[in-house]
Structure formats: C-alpha cells, structure tokens
Amino acid sequence: MLTAAWPVRRHASGETGTALPAFVDHHVHAHLIDVHALPGRGIAGAIDLGGxxxxxxxxxxxxxxLAFAGAFLTVPGGYPSGRSWAPDAxxxxxxxxxxxxxxxxxxxTAVDAQADAGASVIKVALNADAGPVPSDAVLSAILHAARERGLPVVAHAQGAGQVERAVEVGIAALAHTPFDASLSRRLIARAVETGQIWISTLDIHRGATRQRAIAYLGAFHARGGRVLYxxxxxxxxxxxxxxxxxxxxLQQAGVRGDALVASLTDPWPAHTGTDAVRSFLAGPAPTDPDDLATWLSRAIVVPTEELTRVD
Known part of the structure; x- marks a missing residue:
C-alpha cells in the first residue's frame, strides 16, 4: 500500500483508479522539448535546469x-558555452x-539576473571535464548571493574533485547523480549529512557509467539521502x-515503494506540485513492488475536482 495513494473515481467516465500527488520531472531543458506535451504524458510539474x-x-x-534556474552560471570557456544546444541566452x-x-x-549580478527573472533555483556549472570551472572565490560569491535571494543552488558536478567541492561548499542539490569513476563511501555519507539532494538522471547513461551511477545513488539512498526523479x-x-x-x-538503486513515489512528487524547489491536479492511474497499485515503476509510468494528469475518493 502506497502511503500517498487515494482510491478514486473519475466523474466523467466513472473509471476507478488511484490518485497520487502531481508528478514532477526535476531536470528538464524546455527549449529542447515540447514542454506542453508533458501533462498529457503524466508530468504536471517540471524544473528547467538551464535555459x-x-x-x-x-x-x-x-x-x-514550471520552475526554473535560468541560465547556467559558468566562467569564460566553461561548460556549456559554445554547445549547439546551448544558445547564448x-x-x-x-x-x-x-x-x-x-x-x-x-x-x-549573475544571481540577481536569474532571480529577477523569476528563478526558483540557481544553476552553476562545475564540469571540469568540459572546460574551466568557477574558482573557489567565484563559487563562494555565487552561493552567498543566492542565499541572500533565498534561492538554493544546484550544480552540474563532473570531473576530478567537483563532487567533493559541491558537497563541502554546501551546494543544495546535484543536477545529476554523480557518475565519475571514483566516489568514496565517505564522500557519499558526507553528502547525506549535509542534506544534499541528488536528482537521478540515470537513463542518460549506458553501460558501465550507468551501473556506476546506479550504485552511487543506491549508496546515497541507503544512507538516507534525498533522491528526486x-x-x-x-x-x-x-x-x-x-x-x-x-x-x-531508480528501483534498481533501491528507491522503491513510497520512496519512488516521493522522488516523483517532491515539490522542491518551489512548489512545482499543485493541489489543482493529481496523477491518476487506472486500477489499484500493483501488489508486486517490482511492477510499480511500470504502473507509475502510465500516469495521466487529471484535475483534482474530477476525482472523488471512494475508500
């Protein structure tokens, strides 16, 4: 039994099923997709992490x-400058x-520009595999400015020492589960201790890199780390x-049952969920926990007012 699930009936069709809080994709890039297609395929909220x-x-x-970070904050020549998918803005x-x-x-100035545009989070690029990264002084200044504006900072941390930096300086969230070749159990434990959030993004990887990311996320989750889909x-x-x-x-990493649903429905960072809609799934939740991921993938977004609880 899923803690957040409601047995419901849809008014118009009479169909019975299960309602869950609105599903959120915590890492998208709206300029590269048809963002308006998301609700028809189960996603009611999204966080743009670079646009x-x-x-x-x-x-x-x-x-x-839609919540957003606005532009990537980087240094001259740093990621993702010059990429075809990353226009100047x-x-x-x-x-x-x-x-x-x-x-x-x-x-x-950089933080204010994003915050004044309505950003709910600030994104900083710490990708040492793709170019220069902010100095300690610049990174500290970004964090200080974001705190003054009441905004968390999320980082793309990749390359030697960058996850360590993100943990030690107090970055609130990692935009990707770490996937570098060496990540110690001590560092993972430290990330949990600091309250850092890891956004999954496991399906962008293949082969050994995918398995490494799944293993890291599993260790993070097992220690009590907060995982977002x-x-x-x-x-x-x-x-x-x-x-x-x-x-x-995510299930392979041990994020299962209520934890899997929580990763999908967490409203971080800015109430991207909404009580006006629910995620609706036909029928009850599966009794076999291994079937939960497939069942959740069939969700649709339905106005809450169309649903009546039947328990």
Missing amino acids: DPTALRRLSPGLPR TVHTVTDPSAHPGVPGGAR GTDLGNGQLPVGVNRRELLA
Missing part, C-alpha cells in the same frame, strides 16, 4: 507548472566574485513524459 530566463518566464503559467558568464549588484561579470529531458532520445526506464533504474 533562457526571459523565455522561461513566459512559459511559466499553466501546466506543466542559456549561459551567463561570471568573471568577478564581486558581491555588489550591477558589476559587469559579477557573481551577484529527474531525467535531463532534452538530452538525447528520452521519452517526453514519465520515463519508465528512469523509474526502473
């Missing part, structure tokens, strides 16, 4: 309920650790909507 803040603000009303270059507003290239939708050939493969990989 043009002006364009994202225009997308925010309606469904999916999706990248904001920081050259100065200045805490003063309005300084060209300043850390405070996220797909990096827009990165490669991923299904638009609830991704069964992502859910199966």
Whole structure:
C-alpha cells in the first residue's frame, strides 16, 4: 500500500483508479522539448535546469507548472558555452566574485539576473571535464548571493574533485547523480549529512557509467539521502513524459515503494506540485513492488475536482 495513494473515481467516465500527488520531472531543458506535451504524458510539474530566463518566464503559467534556474552560471570557456544546444541566452558568464549588484561579470549580478527573472533555483556549472570551472572565490560569491535571494543552488558536478567541492561548499542539490569513476563511501555519507539532494538522471547513461551511477545513488539512498526523479529531458532520445526506464533504474538503486513515489512528487524547489491536479492511474497499485515503476509510468494528469475518493 502506497502511503500517498487515494482510491478514486473519475466523474466523467466513472473509471476507478488511484490518485497520487502531481508528478514532477526535476531536470528538464524546455527549449529542447515540447514542454506542453508533458501533462498529457503524466508530468504536471517540471524544473528547467538551464535555459533562457526571459523565455522561461513566459512559459511559466499553466501546466506543466514550471520552475526554473535560468541560465547556467559558468566562467569564460566553461561548460556549456559554445554547445549547439546551448544558445547564448542559456549561459551567463561570471568573471568577478564581486558581491555588489550591477558589476559587469559579477557573481551577484549573475544571481540577481536569474532571480529577477523569476528563478526558483540557481544553476552553476562545475564540469571540469568540459572546460574551466568557477574558482573557489567565484563559487563562494555565487552561493552567498543566492542565499541572500533565498534561492538554493544546484550544480552540474563532473570531473576530478567537483563532487567533493559541491558537497563541502554546501551546494543544495546535484543536477545529476554523480557518475565519475571514483566516489568514496565517505564522500557519499558526507553528502547525506549535509542534506544534499541528488536528482537521478540515470537513463542518460549506458553501460558501465550507468551501473556506476546506479550504485552511487543506491549508496546515497541507503544512507538516507534525498533522491528526486529527474531525467535531463532534452538530452538525447528520452521519452517526453514519465520515463519508465528512469523509474526502473531508480528501483534498481533501491528507491522503491513510497520512496519512488516521493522522488516523483517532491515539490522542491518551489512548489512545482499543485493541489489543482493529481496523477491518476487506472486500477489499484500493483501488489508486486517490482511492477510499480511500470504502473507509475502510465500516469495521466487529471484535475483534482474530477476525482472523488471512494475508500
């Protein structure tokens, strides 16, 4: 029995089934997908983790309920500058650790630009495998400015030492489960201790890298780490909507039952869930826990007012 599940009947059709809180994909890139197709395929809320803040603000009303980070904060030549999928407006270059507003290239200026556009989280690129990364001074200044604006910071942490940096400086969330070749149990335990969140994005990987990420996420979850479902939708050939493969990989990592549902329905960072809609699934939850991921992948988004509890 799933704790958050309600047995319900749909008014219009008389169909009985199960209602759960609204499902959220905690890592998408709206400019690379048809974001408006998400509700028809089970996703009521989404978090854009790297896009043009002006364009994202225009997308925010309606469904999916969209929260966003705005542009990637990076340094000259840093990830994802120059990528074909990352137009100029999706990248904001920081050259100065200045805490003063309005300084060209300043850390405070970069954070303010995203926050003033409506960002609910700040995204910083710590991808040392793809170019230079922010210095300690710049990173600290970004974190300080984000705290002053009341916003958590999420990082793309990749390459030697970057996950360690993200943990030790107090990055609130990792945009991807770590997948580098060496991640110690001590570091994973430290990430849990600091309250860091890991967004799954397991299905973007294949082969040994995928298995490594699943193992890391399993160790993180087993120690009590907070795991959120996220797909990096827009990165490669991923299904638009609830991704069964992502859910199966989460189950393989030990995120099962109520924990799997919680990863899908967590409203972090900015109430991306909504009481106005529910995730509806035909019939009761499966009795075999191994079947839960497949069942959840069949969810549709239904207005709450169309549902009546029948228990």
